[in-house]
Structure formats: structure tokens, C-alpha cells
Amino acid sequence: MxxxxxxxxxxxxxxxxxxxxxxxxxxxxxxxxxxxxxxxxxxxxxxxxxxxxxxxxxxxxxxxxxxxxxxxxxxxxxxxxxxxxxxxxxxxxxxxxxxxxxxxxxxxxxxxxxxxxxxxxxxxxxxxxxxxxxxxxKSKAIKRSGAKNGDDIYVSGNLGDAALCLKKMNEGINPNSSELNKLNQPAPRVKLGPALINIASSCIDVSDGLEQDLTHILRASKVGAIIDSQNLPLSDSVKDYLKTSQDLGLPLCGGDDYELCFTSDQSNQMEIKKISESLKIRITKIGVINNSQTLEIRGYEGSSESYQHF
Amino acid sequence: MxxxxxxxxxxxxxxxxxxxxxxxxxxxxxxxxxxxxxxxxxxxxxxxxxxxxxxxxxxxxxxxxxxxxxxxxxxxxxxxxxxxxxxxxxxxxxxxxxxxxxxxxxxxxxxxxxxxxxxxxxxxxxxxxxxxxxxxxKSKAIKRSGAKNGDDIYVSGNLGDAALCLKKMNEGINPNSSELNKLNQPAPRVKLGPALINIASSCIDVSDGLEQDLTHILRASKVGAIIDSQNLPLSDSVKDYLKTSQDLGLPLCGGDDYELCFTSDQSNQMEIKKISESLKIRITKIGVINNSQTLEIRGYEGSSESYQHF
Known part of the structure; x- marks a missing residue:
């Protein structure tokens, strides 16, 4: 022994x-x-x-x-x-x-x-x-607190895949291997994060659900935001699921995706496109920071369902 | 909530x-x-x-x-x-x-x-x-691997108090508050450790029992040692316990004391005495490093009983 x-x-x-x-x-x-x-x-x-x-x-x-x-x-x-x-x-x-x-x-x-x-x-x-x-x-780290009125809001990859896989497993449906991979083998954005230095004004990883994690940025930065649920980046699996269920809570509040949500001055749009192309990572603009102090999600009527640890 | x-x-x-x-x-x-x-x-x-x-x-x-x-x-x-x-x-x-x-x-x-x-x-x-x-x-940290043939072996404080308290509790005897304190509120040697830089050739904290922790020093340093069980620093409680039980395994192998065991060239004896006096921490020489590759404990017949995590 x-x-x-x-x-x-x-x-x-x-x-x-x-x-x-x-x-x-x-x-x-x-x-x-x-x-x-x-x-x-x-x-x-x-x-x-x-x-x-x-x-x-x-x-x-x-x-x-x-x-x-x-x-x-x-x-x-x-x-x-x-x-x-x-x-x-x-x-x-x-x-x-x-x-x-x-x-x-x-x-x-x-x-x-x-x-x-x-x-x-x-x-x-x-x-x-x-x-x-x-x-x-020194002084280059991207904090949650730097988002500014007028900044664009971006998210990497797709949202909701891990939550969809988990939902299937909880309902006794076998997910396919690609879906299982999203839950069990998430790809941390280790190249994207450092590439966003001097570009992103704030950044967070989407581990507990976009709605909750973006709210952390808003609170830390003392700003608000509008995002449009029509702009959420979705995989074909999640799109299929939404066709029948209309459950936007899944990509908005589902956790475990480990994508990065970040904000950036509008003048950086071209630069962000270049980063997306060179790293071959989908980066999608999903909304804009404003001064409202609240998060408005266009096209979503549901309540917050993001992950609660207790 | x-x-x-x-x-x-x-x-x-x-x-x-x-x-x-x-x-x-x-x-x-x-x-x-x-x-x-x-x-x-x-x-x-x-x-x-x-x-x-x-x-x-x-x-x-x-x-x-x-x-x-x-x-x-x-x-x-x-x-x-x-x-x-x-x-x-x-x-x-x-x-x-x-x-x-x-x-x-x-x-x-x-x-x-x-x-x-x-x-x-x-x-x-x-x-x-x-x-x-x-x-x-830089380069001043005291590792386990620096003990040399001829070095003295020291230990701070007393050994076995935490183990005695635990033993009493396991046997349904209420320890007194001073004994409980040794188990629940161990004093990490945060001043002694840094004071031993340039003095100690190796150091370890006695968390799993002196016998086991000193063995880690010996293995890492590729040396052996003789210690004398008569020299172990003991509190009055542990001395009383030993009078009736002769159970030297308690101070030798009992864990949770969080004292420091260290080795030092013989020429540092006076310096170590000064550190002991200025920090008001008992420091006791318990043995000597040799080239035997084994740990000999004079006056102890028992087997190793130090803490096993599994």
C-alpha cells in the first residue's frame, strides 16, 4: 500500500x-x-x-x-x-x-x-x-471594472453547448460525442485572453452563464448594457434545440462554456476581427455598454436562471 | 438567501x-x-x-x-x-x-x-x-535537501502535545484548555523560519511526526542521522504521560505540532542559541547528521507510527 x-x-x-x-x-x-x-x-x-x-x-x-x-x-x-x-x-x-x-x-x-x-x-x-x-x-491585466459607456460587448465561441449537453444527460438522453466534449473538455481561451491586452476594456470568463457573468462586469464597471438575444453565437445543436423549445435561457444563463465575454472601444472592431481570424476563434458582437446600470436583454422574457453555487 | x-x-x-x-x-x-x-x-x-x-x-x-x-x-x-x-x-x-x-x-x-x-x-x-x-x-530558501554529514539536528518548541490531546479526546478524556490549544491553535513558527536563513542547511515543519518528517530531510539530502530520544523537548503534560506509558512513539511519531526541525553546521551553535533567546522559542539539539542513510533513534524500540494520509 x-x-x-x-x-x-x-x-x-x-x-x-x-x-x-x-x-x-x-x-x-x-x-x-x-x-x-x-x-x-x-x-x-x-x-x-x-x-x-x-x-x-x-x-x-x-x-x-x-x-x-x-x-x-x-x-x-x-x-x-x-x-x-x-x-x-x-x-x-x-x-x-x-x-x-x-x-x-x-x-x-x-x-x-x-x-x-x-x-x-x-x-x-x-x-x-x-x-x-x-x-x-505590469498594469496590463484586463479587469472586470474597465467597461465604458459606448463599448461594444463581445463573446468568443458559442454559448449554451455545455448546458444543452448537461440538460440531455439529466433527462436521460445520450448526448453525442461532440456535445459531450463541450461539457467535459472545454477549451480555455488561453491564446485569446493575452491577445486582448490593450484591446479589451474588461473581460470575464463565462462559467456561470452569460447573463450572470456579464452582470459582474456591469457592477464592477458601474455601467449597464443592452444585448440582443438574436445576436448570441449558437452552434447548430443549440439552434435546433431552440427551434422547438424557444428556451433562450439555455444560451443566456447556461454555465460551463468557458468562453470569454469582453468589452472594447468601438474603434477596435477591425483589430478584433483580425484577432478572430488569426486565432481561428469565432468572436461575436452581442451588444453595447450604456449608462443604465442595468442589463437589458432584447428578445428574452425569462428570468435569470444563471448558475447558483448554493 | x-x-x-x-x-x-x-x-x-x-x-x-x-x-x-x-x-x-x-x-x-x-x-x-x-x-x-x-x-x-x-x-x-x-x-x-x-x-x-x-x-x-x-x-x-x-x-x-x-x-x-x-x-x-x-x-x-x-x-x-x-x-x-x-x-x-x-x-x-x-x-x-x-x-x-x-x-x-x-x-x-x-x-x-x-x-x-x-x-x-x-x-x-x-x-x-x-x-x-x-x-x-533569491537563492536563500531553506530546502529539505541541504543537510550535511556532521550537521546538528534541532527542533523548536515541544513535541507530542497535539498528539497527546488527540489521544485523550479519542479515549473520551477531556483535555485541559492548554492542551486543546496545542491541537486547535498551533503557533506556526513564522519568525523562526526566516531567522534561520544562512543558518539552517535544511528545514521541514513537523506536521506528520518527527520521525517521518526528519526522514524526508534525510532522503532529500541523501544522508542519515542519529537522534537520542532522551533529548526530545517535552512539555510537563507529555513527560507525565511518558512516566506511566513509556510511549515514546507519541512525541516521536505524533503529528500536528507544527514545530520546525532543521539542521545546521556545528559552528552555528552560538548563533542558534541567540535566535532562541531573542525569539523566546525553545530550540533543542536532538541529534546529528551522519552518512548512514538511515535514521537511528536511540532509546526507542517501537516501529514507525507517523501519520499516514491513506
Missing amino acids: MNEFELINHYFNWPLSDPSIELGVGDDAALFEIDADCQLVTSTDTLSEGVHFFKDALPGDIAYKSLAVNLSDIAAMGAKAKCFTLSLTLPKLDEIWLKEFSESLKEASEFFKVSLIGGDTTKGPLNITITIMGVVK | MNEFELINHYFNWPLSDPSIELGVGDDAALFEIDADCQLVTSTDTLSEGVHFFKDALPGDIAYKSLAVNLSDIAAMGAKAKCFTLSLTLPKLDEIWLKEFSESLKEASEFFKVSLIGGDTTKGPLNITITIMGVVK
């Missing part, structure tokens, strides 16, 4: 390729440095069984998503992720589960070039907390 | 007094800078119900200890803690629990001058993960 230290060494002590990280897993703390003209950007997100994933979710999907949701937060600041810690609470030392979890996490960490530098393992109900650290040039 | 954002704002959005922290709680990520001649030191620790605290533990004690165990890791590197993130998984939104938890955490964060800069709240079985960030001058 492995103890905690053997477990960590076996599954999570990967070679580090970032020379600015002096010490990773295996001491009381990790040790690294950042460039003198940079600031550190930090975020933490927990995934908990029954809330963020189903009881029978694949360990590899859980690992990927735990990292992806944190990468999304760093991207939403316009920053680049650098390293992360993992705190893993497990009901038992299940080596098959751990092997799949750690292999997927390692693969994702290599793909996104972000180093695992420390962690903790604990016995208890399954709970995965990742704290991620990134860097951004 | 509060939602997550109201909850965070109400209980955890405290004013920040550290001017190097530009953004704390309330955006996708926090934003701060560190001095150009410093490295960042990061550690994470989870406290889980039934493992690290009893079901009926006071929320204020849980909050304090969650921060203290992380502060201890940073101190063991010789570093100074700067800020932390909190990931809180709660079975329900219990406002009385949250009020006590957050007030205690705020008090501790002010006492130790460490800022809460971000976090996440999730619904699920109680689980508290804190990730702490600190700073240390």
Missing part, C-alpha cells in the same frame, strides 16, 4: 521544463521566480462530485476540466498561466483512478505549458482544488 | 492593506507583484472533516488551523507569507458557521499579516483548501 508521499512521487512528480521554477513537488513549498516587469495572477477553483461532475465521470475528464477552468480564469485576465498546485481529496487510494487522473492532468499540463509545482492529498469525499498562477506585464 | 457572490462579498471581501496587491477577491483572478530580488514560495494544504478535525470542531478553530498549517510550510522554507487563496466546500450555506469561520480567518490573517486574495466556494462535504504564497530573497 502506498503512503501519501509514494503516491505523490509516483503519480504527480513530473520533470519540470520551466527553468524559472527552482523547486516543484516534494518540499514544504515550491519556489519560482517571475520577470521583474510582471505581476503575478492567481486564481483557485474547486470541482466537487455531484456538483461539477457526475459520480461516474471519467477521472481523465475530471483532471482535464479541473485544470481547464483555472486556465480560463487566467486567460480572462489577459495573463499567461505558468504553474499550479493540486489539492486532491480522495475517498480511497484507487490506483486505477489515480493513474487515469494523473496521466490526463500531465497531458493537459504539457499541452498548456503549465507546471504542477505542489499539492496535498487528503482522505475524504472526492474534491479537487487547483490553484493556478500566471503572469502578466 | 445569499448567492455565492453575496456570500464572498459579505464574509470574505476584506480591505487589503498590502499595497503590492493590486486586485484581491472579486475578479477572475488576483493580481500582485513581488520585489525583483525575491522568489515566490507556494504551498497548499487541505483540511477535511473527520481527518484533520472532529465533526463538532468550532468553525473558528478550523479557520485558524487551515491558515496556520500553511503558514508553517512557508516558515519551513525560511520565507515570509504574503497572501493566500481559500477554497471552501460547504454542505450548506450556514450563516452562523460562516460568520465564525470568516471572523477567525480575518483575525488570523491580520495577526500574521497575510492577505486573502481570492477563493472559491462550492457545495459539498466540508473541505477547506488554502494555497499560500510567500516571498524569499
Whole structure:
């Protein structure tokens, strides 16, 4: 039977390729440095069984998503992720589960070039907390508070796909693999975020639903907005669903898409088009910031249904 | 009923007094800078119900200890803690629990001058993960790997008090308030750690038991050691207990003391005595590093009983 230290060494002590990280897993703390003209950007997100994933979710999907949701937060600041810690609470030392979890996490960490530098393992109900650290040039981070009257409002990718997949699963309908992918393997916008520095006046990642997350920007920036539900970027799956249900609450309030919602001065329209083309990411203008202090959604009569954590 | 954002704002959005922290709680990520001649030191620790605290533990004690165990890791590197993130998984939104938890955490964060800069709240079985960030001058951090043949081995404070308290509680005996304090309100050695820079060749915090934690130093440093169980620093409570039980496993393998175990060249004896006097912290020489690759404990016949996480 492995103890905690053997477990960590076996599954999570990967070679580090970032020379600015002096010490990773295996001491009381990790040790690294950042460039003198940079600031550190930090975020933490927990995934908990029954809330963020189903009881029978694949360990590899859980690992990927735990990292992806944190990468999304760093991207939403316009920053680049650098390293992360993992705190893993497990009901038992299940080596098959751990092997799949750690292999997927390692693969994702290599793909996104972000180093695992420390962690903790604990016995208890399954709970995965990742704290991620990134860097951004001083005073360049994109906050929620910078939206200005007259700014355009944009969103990347499509909205509602993860919510549609979840809805199908809850109703006992098997989603197809592309739909499942949207829920289990969301693509954090790690290139788009940094590309929006000096372009976006504010930015947030759409994790709890556009309506709720855009409201965070409005409150932090002390502004209002009009968006038009006709302009929401939708996949064919979601368009099909809307034809029969007219349930605009799904793309407006559904969570887990991990797209970026950002605001930008109208003069940046061409520049944003270029970014969209060069990164091959759909970017759609969905509305305009105003001084109303409220969020008006044209063509939507429903109430707020965005994700509530409690 | 509060939602997550109201909850965070109400209980955890405290004013920040550290001017190097530009953004704390309330955006996708926090934003701060560190001095150009410093490295960042990061550690994470989870406290889980039934493992690290009893079901009926006071929320204020849980909050304090969650921060203290992380502060201890940073101190063991010789570093100074700067800020932390909190990931809180709660079975329900219990406002009385949250009020006590957050007030205690705020008090501790002010006492130790460490800022809460971000976090996440999730619904699920109680689980508290804190990730702490600190700073240390470049190349000055005290690692586990620096112990050398001939170095003295020291430990701060007393050993076994937390384990004795836990033992009493498990046996249905009420510990007195001073004993309870050792378990619930451990004092992380935040001043001693940084004072040992240029003095200690290696350092670790004794969280899982001296025998196990010292073994981590020996393995990382590729050395061995002899310690003498007669030299272990003990409180009167533990001495009394040993008179009847002869159970040296308690101070040797008992966890949760959060003292520092460190090694140092013999020429530093006077300097260490001065540090002990100026910080008013008992520091005891308990043994010597050798080249044996094993840990010999004179006067102890028992087997390893240090804390196993699984």
C-alpha cells in the first residue's frame, strides 16, 4: 500500500521544463521566480462530485476540466498561466483512478505549458482544488471594472453547448460525442485572453452563464448594457434545440462554456476581427455598454436562471 | 438567501492593506507583484472533516488551523507569507458557521499579516483548501535537501502535545484548555523560519511526526542521522504521560505540532542559541547528521507510527 508521499512521487512528480521554477513537488513549498516587469495572477477553483461532475465521470475528464477552468480564469485576465498546485481529496487510494487522473492532468499540463509545482492529498469525499498562477506585464491585466459607456460587448465561441449537453444527460438522453466534449473538455481561451491586452476594456470568463457573468462586469464597471438575444453565437445543436423549445435561457444563463465575454472601444472592431481570424476563434458582437446600470436583454422574457453555487 | 457572490462579498471581501496587491477577491483572478530580488514560495494544504478535525470542531478553530498549517510550510522554507487563496466546500450555506469561520480567518490573517486574495466556494462535504504564497530573497530558501554529514539536528518548541490531546479526546478524556490549544491553535513558527536563513542547511515543519518528517530531510539530502530520544523537548503534560506509558512513539511519531526541525553546521551553535533567546522559542539539539542513510533513534524500540494520509 502506498503512503501519501509514494503516491505523490509516483503519480504527480513530473520533470519540470520551466527553468524559472527552482523547486516543484516534494518540499514544504515550491519556489519560482517571475520577470521583474510582471505581476503575478492567481486564481483557485474547486470541482466537487455531484456538483461539477457526475459520480461516474471519467477521472481523465475530471483532471482535464479541473485544470481547464483555472486556465480560463487566467486567460480572462489577459495573463499567461505558468504553474499550479493540486489539492486532491480522495475517498480511497484507487490506483486505477489515480493513474487515469494523473496521466490526463500531465497531458493537459504539457499541452498548456503549465507546471504542477505542489499539492496535498487528503482522505475524504472526492474534491479537487487547483490553484493556478500566471503572469502578466505590469498594469496590463484586463479587469472586470474597465467597461465604458459606448463599448461594444463581445463573446468568443458559442454559448449554451455545455448546458444543452448537461440538460440531455439529466433527462436521460445520450448526448453525442461532440456535445459531450463541450461539457467535459472545454477549451480555455488561453491564446485569446493575452491577445486582448490593450484591446479589451474588461473581460470575464463565462462559467456561470452569460447573463450572470456579464452582470459582474456591469457592477464592477458601474455601467449597464443592452444585448440582443438574436445576436448570441449558437452552434447548430443549440439552434435546433431552440427551434422547438424557444428556451433562450439555455444560451443566456447556461454555465460551463468557458468562453470569454469582453468589452472594447468601438474603434477596435477591425483589430478584433483580425484577432478572430488569426486565432481561428469565432468572436461575436452581442451588444453595447450604456449608462443604465442595468442589463437589458432584447428578445428574452425569462428570468435569470444563471448558475447558483448554493 | 445569499448567492455565492453575496456570500464572498459579505464574509470574505476584506480591505487589503498590502499595497503590492493590486486586485484581491472579486475578479477572475488576483493580481500582485513581488520585489525583483525575491522568489515566490507556494504551498497548499487541505483540511477535511473527520481527518484533520472532529465533526463538532468550532468553525473558528478550523479557520485558524487551515491558515496556520500553511503558514508553517512557508516558515519551513525560511520565507515570509504574503497572501493566500481559500477554497471552501460547504454542505450548506450556514450563516452562523460562516460568520465564525470568516471572523477567525480575518483575525488570523491580520495577526500574521497575510492577505486573502481570492477563493472559491462550492457545495459539498466540508473541505477547506488554502494555497499560500510567500516571498524569499533569491537563492536563500531553506530546502529539505541541504543537510550535511556532521550537521546538528534541532527542533523548536515541544513535541507530542497535539498528539497527546488527540489521544485523550479519542479515549473520551477531556483535555485541559492548554492542551486543546496545542491541537486547535498551533503557533506556526513564522519568525523562526526566516531567522534561520544562512543558518539552517535544511528545514521541514513537523506536521506528520518527527520521525517521518526528519526522514524526508534525510532522503532529500541523501544522508542519515542519529537522534537520542532522551533529548526530545517535552512539555510537563507529555513527560507525565511518558512516566506511566513509556510511549515514546507519541512525541516521536505524533503529528500536528507544527514545530520546525532543521539542521545546521556545528559552528552555528552560538548563533542558534541567540535566535532562541531573542525569539523566546525553545530550540533543542536532538541529534546529528551522519552518512548512514538511515535514521537511528536511540532509546526507542517501537516501529514507525507517523501519520499516514491513506
